[in-house]
Amino acid sequence: ELSGAPSRARIALKVLEGAPAREGAVIVDAAGAEVGVVTSGGFSPTLGHPIAIGFAPPALCAPGRRLGVVVRGRTWPVETTDLPFVPHRYVRRP
Secondary structure, eight states: OOSSOOSOEEEEEEEOSSSOOOTTOEEEOTTOOEEEEEEEEEEETTTTEEEEEEEEOGGGOSTTOEEEEEETTEEEEEEEEOSSSSOOOOOOOO
C-alpha cells in the first residue's frame, strides 16, 4: 500500500432524493457500473437529508461529482461532498 497509489478512498455522499443508503449499498457511476460500496449511512437531522460514507476509486471522490446508490433494487442520485458533513464552530486556541 505504501509503495503505490491506493485502489480506493473514503467518499462522502449526500443523497439528493430517495431512501437513505445503508451499509452494503452499491455505489454506481453514471453508466450504472459498480464502483464502490457504502460502509455507513442514514438520515441527518442537522442537514435535513440522508448522508452516507463509503469507499470508491480516488478519481471519483472529488466533491460535486454525481453518482448513484442502489437501495432496495432502485438507483438513487447522490453527490459527493467534503467531510465533515457539518463544519465545527469551535476555535482551537494555540
